[in-house]
Amino acid sequence: MADLTVQDLRVVRDGRPVLDGCAARFPGGRRTVLWGRSGAGKSTLLHSIAGLVAPEAGTIQLGDEVLFSRSAGVDRPPHTRGVGFVFQDLALWPHLSALEQVELVGRGAALDREGAISLLDSVGLGSLASRRPGQLSGGEQQRLAIARALAGRAALLILDEPFSSVDRGTRLALHKLLRELSPRVPGPTIYVTHSSEDARALAENVLSLEGGRLVASERPWEGQEDQA
Numbered sequence: 001m002a003d004l005t006v007q008d009l010r011v012v013r014d015g016r017p018v019l020d021g022c023a024a025r026f027p028g029g030r031r032t033v034l035w036g037r038s039g040a041g042k043s044t045l046l047h048s049i050a051g052l053v054a055p056e057a058g059t060i061q062l063g064d065e066v067l068f069s070r071s072a073g074v075d076r077p078p079h080t081r082g083v084g085f086v087f088q089d090l091a092l093w094p095h096l097s098a099l100e101q102v103e104l105v106g107r108g109a110a111l112d113r114e115g116a117i118s119l120l121d122s123v124g125l126g127s128l129a130s131r132r133p134g135q136l137s138g139g140e141q142q143r144l145a146i147a148r149a150l151a152g153r154a155a156l157l158i159l160d161e162p163f164s165s166v167d168r169g170t171r172l173a174l175h176k177l178l179r180e181l182s183p184r185v186p187g188p189t190i191y192v193t194h195s196s197e198d199a200r201a202l203a204e205n206v207l208s209l210e211g212g213r214l215v216a217s218e219r220p221w222e223g224q225e226d227q228a
Contacts, residue, residue, distance in 0.1 A: 001028030002063030002187045004049070004156055006214070009058035011044050018044045019055065020212035026156075026188035026205070028063070031178070033199045034192045035217065036209035042192045045209065046158050049190075050085050051078035062155060062187055079108065084154030084185075086162045090145040092133040098144050099129035106151035116151065123147045123177060139170035143177065156187030163198060175201040 009022040018041040026032045036042050047053040049060055051067070054075055060068040067076045093101055102116040111119070120126050123143040133141055142162055149157060159178075163171050179202070182189040191202055199206070208217040 002065075002155065003028045004188050004190075005059075005061050006045075006049070007059045007061075009045070009048060009060070010056045011041070011048060011053060012056055013044070017212055019048070019058075022058070022209075022212060022214055024207055024214035024216075026190060026207075028156075028187045029183055029185065030204040031182050031189045031191060031202050032205040032207055033203040034190055034207055034209065035199065038194075040209045041212060042209055043160060045214075046085075046160055046190065046192065049081075049156075050083045050158060051076060051081050082152070082155030082187075084149030084152065084157045086142075086145045086149045086157075086159040088161045088164065090133075090141055090162065092141060092145060092148070094133055097130050097132055098125055098136070098147075101144065101148050102151045105148050106153075109151070109153040111151055111153070119147050119151060120144075122181070137170075138166045139173065142166060142170070142174055146177070146181065150181070150185075154185060157182065157185045157189040159189070159191045161192050161194065163193075164195070168197075171197070172201075178202060 004026040007023045009019045010017060011019040022045065034042055044053060048055050055070065057070050066074050067081050068074060098120060099116055102119055103113060106116055117126060117129060120129050123146055125140060125143050128140060136144060145162065163174055193199055206217045207214045
């Protein structure tokens with residue numbers, strides 16, 4: 001297992017620091033819920049980890065591998081960081097079947113067709129491999145997005161509020177799926193949510209983003225209504 005560490009990250013947007021001295025450790029093989037109000041910088045942090053945003057300062061390291069270091073001049077391209085990312089809007093390719101989507105992402109990681117089918121089986125979509133996203137239910141699309149994120153043999157998994165649009169029964173089934181899959185990821189699974197139900201079901205570790213910094217927390221959602 002490989003821990004993800006971020007140290008002294010600073011990201012400025014429109015002249016305002018969104019992340020400012022952001023530092024924490026995300027344990028490998030465990031699910032960390034990232035909590036914080038809207039606009040706190042959660043997506044900015046996720047995009048920095050994935051290589052979609054370049055911080056003005058700081059370091060991002062997975063195990064012994066430096067993904068980003070402003071001082072050392074290291075900025076690994078996104079496709080080499082081993083980050084599986086499930087976006088809030090899922091960003092599935094509408095013209096490709098479930099199998100084609102997994103195969104396309106897995107190509108760079110030498111995932112063959114048999115491996116792609118096995119991955120779809122693991123998320124309960126083995127019998128729906130030929131269907132396109134428009135032919136899948138909301139919950140099935142969520143499962144496909146997770147399978148696609150893992151297809152590149154992801155070293156860590158990031159989920160940015162992916163379950164906000166599904167009904168409660170589907171959400172509970174997806175909680176179960178993530179609890180089964182996350183221990184297979186070498187690095188951490190980082191889950192952003194505004195839902196206390198999601199947090200209670202998935203959190204093994206909790207970090208809150210406050211004032212541009214990460215703070216270890218225990219059940220920060222208690223006493224708050226779900227915003228999702």
